Amino acid sequence: MSKLSVESASAVPVYRQIVEQIRFLVESGGLRPGERLPPVRQLAENLGVNRNTVVKAYATLREMGMIETRGASGTVIATLPVAVQQAPALRDAVLAAVRGGMSPEQVRDAAYAIARQGASGVRAVFVECNEERAQAFSKELSARLRIDVRPGLLTELDASTNDVDLVITTFFHLAKVRQWARTRQRDIETAAIVVAPHIRTLMKVAELPAGARVGVRYSTEHQSAQVRDWLATAGSAEVVLIASAAPVPADLAVLVVPSEDPRLGEGAGPGTEVVEFGNVLDEGSIRMVATVVDEIRFRRWV
Secondary structure, eight states: OOTOOTTTTTSOOOOHHHHHHHHHHHHHHHTTTTOOOOOOOHHHHTTOOHHHHHHHHHHHHHHHTTTTEEGGGHHHHHHHOOOHHHHHHHHHHHHHHTTOOHHHHHHHHHHHHHHHHHHHEEEEEESHHHHHHHHHHHHHHHHHHHHHHHOOOOOOOHHHHTTTTTEEEHHHHHHHHHHHHHTTTTOOOEEEEEEEEEEEHHHHHEEEEEEOOOEOOOOOOHHHHHHHHHTTSSSSSEEEETTSSSSSOOSSSSEEEETTTTGTTOOOOOEEEEEEEEEOOHHHHHHHHHHHHHHHHHHHEE
């Protein structure tokens, strides 16, 4: 591709130079959706770089949604989402900054700082009825959404939502959160995620012989009932609820406790295997919440 060139002496990694040049060509109209890119080996030879450098550049562009592989057609420019199609405004701002005397490196650093400021500006709280569960999921959501998601309890919604833009909860509690918002006349975004059992926990129960007893011990009744219903469909074992304050029956084959509060497994007899029940966040739910976060950001910038 004659339009590309790299500078080995630059502080910018070579693969990143390739990424940024292709992205510029796409956003400026120099490369259009469906247009084919050179094979990895050919581009590496043309630029005089290692083949793995081009592989890394293409992988980065693919993760960004800029390119895609179409079988025999090879690697082509992808059909871009609306957000990228609207990038000429960003291009104009970058060119204006360069004309004003900023170096490409200064523009890059400034743009990154602004983007980070926008990305970190959305504040959210994940509310649950169980403190350990709220802390575990808020930590994971913070990492996955790249925003500040702090834990909160359903009983403390008034206090935990004073300075947030978004309330996240599970679908089990969504109606309660929305009812609270209506009662308090709070115009605040709400979103729900799906929490599913980890497949390893279900497989453990499915492997038990018929008639084996499985105990479920959680700090709240509704969580125990939900987990019991999940496990009851996994096999032929008998699944029973064990109150958190009650002693653990000696005839249990397995005692299931939440991974966020393994102390509930204390008191199990030597013949009882304690299994920490792991929950996973549904990927589709996370993408949906990410869309809500992007909408909040967009409203701030327009």
